[in-house]
Amino acid sequence: GKELLNVNQLQTHFFTENGAIPSVNGVSFQVNKGELVAIVGESGSGKSVTSLSIMGLVEEPGKIVGGEIMFEDKDLAKYTNKQMRKIRGNDIAMIFQEPLTSLNPVFTIGNQLREAILQHQNVDKATAKKMSIDMLTQVGIPRADKVYSSFPHSLSGGMRQRVMIAMALSCNPKLLIADEPTTALDVTIQAQILELMKDLVKKMDTAIILITHDLGVVAELVDRVIVMYAGQVVEQSDVFSLFKDPKHPYTKGLLDSTPKIQDLNEELISIKGTVPTPANMPDGCKFHPRCPHAMDHCISNEPKLDTLENGREVRCWLYDEEVMADEQSKNGNE
Ligand code: SF4
Ligand code: MG
Numbered sequence: 001g002k003e004l005l006n007v008n009q010l011q012t013h014f015f016t017e018n019g020a021i022p023s024v025n026g027v028s029f030q031v032n033k034g035e036l037v038a039i040v041g042e043s044g045s046g047k048s049v050t051s052l053s054i055m056g057l058v059e060e061p062g063k064i065v066g067g068e069i070m071f072e073d074k075d076l077a078k079y080t081n082k083q084m085r086k087i088r089g090n091d092i093a094m095i096f097q098e099p100l101t102s103l104n105p106v107f108t109i110g111n112q113l114r115e116a117i118l119q120h121q122n123v124d125k126a127t128a129k130k131m132s133i134d135m136l137t138q139v140g141i142p143r144a145d146k147v148y149s150s151f152p153h154s155l156s157g158g159m160r161q162r163v164m165i166a167m168a169l170s171c172n173p174k175l176l177i178a179d180e181p182t183t184a185l186d187v188t189i190q191a192q193i194l195e196l197m198k199d200l201v202k203k204m205d206t207a208i209i210l211i212t213h214d215l216g217v218v219a220e221l222v223d224r225v226i227v228m229y230a231g232q233v234v235e236q237s238d239v240f241s242l243f244k245d246p247k248h249p250y251t252k253g254l255l256d257s258t259p260k261i262q263d264l265n266e267e268l269i270s271i272k273g274t275v276p277t278p279a280n281m282p283d284g285c286k287f288h289p290r291c292p293h294a295m296d297h298c299i300s301n302e303p304k305l306d307t308l309e310n311g312r313e314v315r316c317w318l319y320d321e322e323v324m325a326d327e328q329s330k331n332g333n334e
């Protein structure tokens with residue numbers, strides 16, 4: 001596929017009384033046209049700040065301090081707020097976890113959807129209304145003409161998220177960023193919404209970045225997975241290889257703590273410890289305090305993101321032949 005987005009060494013810091021906190025610390029990844037990519041990590045991994053950076057929505061005291069966000073041939077990292085507003089309305093759309101906060105409670109669904117269409121497409125009011133009802137039908141809302149005249153609070157959470165998807169897609173975006181779009185919904189509705197997003201995006205050739213803490217939701221949905229930890233990418237892989245043969249110990253931990261349908265009754269293994277806070281970021285590999293495979297070398301040396309076979313990437317010393325040979329000879333001499 002053709003490259004749509006190329007994030008290169010992105011750095012987003014938050015400037016506090018205690019100094020600069022690097023929430024996003026040198027993140028690089030690409031998204032192709034029409035591709036579905038997930039960014040996965042626990043809360044505090046920097047995945048949301050990465051997506052906010054792409055959308056130009058990082059708020060004070062946060063600031064992009066380094067790197068590039070190449071969207072087609074434009075570097076969004078250098079865009080002004082005004083320029084970004086234009087990009088957000090047209091080329092990049094987003095949906096968040098709680099649609100109630102994004103929908104205006106005093107206007108009907110139809111009013112808001114119609115206005116969004118009028119803003120982005122050159123059509124008259126009557127056509128915009130027809131298109132709105134059409135969109136609502138397309139996102140699987142029954143009796144769309146009735147919902148068109150309803151207010152947001154009268155809809156269920158799942159229906160509201162469908163409305164948000166219709167709104168997001170009304171500007172025909174090239175990229176849709178969805179930050180935990182189904183986390184507030186129950187499991188059945190979650191699956192339906194994700195399936196809907198996948199269908200619509202295929203039809204419209206929109207690329208999606210799905211931000212989630214839950215590897216379980218990405219398996220059936222995305223083409224590629226980017227795993228983030230402590231503000232960095234620690235693994236990047238096509239979804240099939242990642243589930244079959246996860247490379248990074250953190251990814252393995254995430255997979256072990258993801259319930260599989262067939263063994264919902266088994267106890268989940270969760271990764272011990274918590275994401276380090278920027279104030280006490282460990283030296284060396286940032287995952288070493290939690291890593292079951294940590295070696296002496298990991299404590300003071302930070303691994304780089306390395307490319308493995310099939311374009312997979314991993315940030316871990318276990319895949320460095322020299323380091324492993326050293327470790328083995330050390331252990332042999334003990
Ligand atoms: Fe674990 Fe070392 Fe790999 Fe870090 S570099 S994930 S501590 S084995
Ligand atoms: Mg978040």
